[in-house]
Amino acid sequence: MSVTYEDRRMTILGLLEMEGKVQVPQLAERLGVSTETVRRDLDRLEKEGKLRKVYGGAVKMRMELHEPPFMKRSQMNPAKKSSIGRLAASLVQDGETVMVDNGTTTLEILPHLRDRKDLTLITHSVPILNLAMEILRGRVIFAGGEIDPECQAAVGSLTEQMLDGFKVNKAFLAAGGISVTDGVTDYHLGEVNIKRKMMQRAEETILVADHSKFGRSTFARIARLEEFSMLVTDSDCPKEWVEKLEALGVERMISE
Structure with a gap:
């Protein structure tokens, strides 16, 4: 049974929430899809503003360097x-x-x-x-x-x-x-x-x-x-x- 984009999306965002970073090869293995599919998913999620792509994977958008007063x-x-x-x-x-x-x-x-x-x-x-x-x-x-x-x-x-x-x-x-x-x-x-x-x-x-x-x-x-x-x-x-x-x-x- 194939994994839908919504299922993959939830898995990717859940891993990002816990770990802050995901890698393409590990995601492909976990989701049972090709690395090309994972990269397309990451592209789509980046356009949605959910993550930021980096070499080999993606990181959360919420990395914060400045604290509010x-x-x-x-x-x-x-x-x-x-x-x-x-x-x-x-x-x-x-x-x-x-x-x-x-x-x-x-x-x-x-x-x-x-x-x-x-x-x-x-x-x-x-x-x-x-x-x-x-x-x-x-x-x-x-x-x-x-x-x-x-x-x-x-x-x-x-x-x-x-x-x-x-x-x-x-x-x-x-x-x-x-x-x-x-x-x-x-x-x-x-x-x-x-x-x-x-x-x-x-x-x-x-x-x-x-x-x-x-x-x-x-x-x-x-x-x-x-x-x-x-x-x-x-x-x-x-x-x-x-x-x-x-x-x-x-x-x-x-x-x-």
Whole structure:
């Protein structure tokens, strides 16, 4: 039985969503068609604006190198981010020390930590610092350094050196994209270095990301997905990603 174009289209786009890139020979073998048929399909999908052809295959159109401003990001998926923040905060116990990364989703963790006793929070994020000083009952430590006005966070060697002096129970990290092939990525190299340092200094590293981050690759790689202790996301996380996370052995919590 021959495979229709619509069937091939769904397979190609599904693989791109998961892996970010497809190769002509592998597609031909998987679909049971000739390489010429696959190339024609890729031509058609490129005209539809679904992908971009490259030598030997195709890549997603959504490779993103520039991040929207902090304020604009804070208005994207606010309800989902709030539910993720509530669920992530439930992992924090009284008396723990946590690092909280810069991001609009990590910011949503703080309102749900109001009642934690003897909490110590360490951050390099200016928005998180400002909110923490207003609402937290515990100790707040700012990992200072040169402030990047675009990120609204401290970055660079001074910040990394300060973080290196701590050992914490949990680190909550944000990300720009999550891809099977590229791992967990972000837009700013300076912030990526901070995230890696937080991962080194934490007993557990928890990735918080809403569904829009799946299948997206950004500029710089933070780590492989399986290097994180847990992923907290929302209920719109695609079914194929839930299955992939399970296959990778990544523990996950999904908010309502």
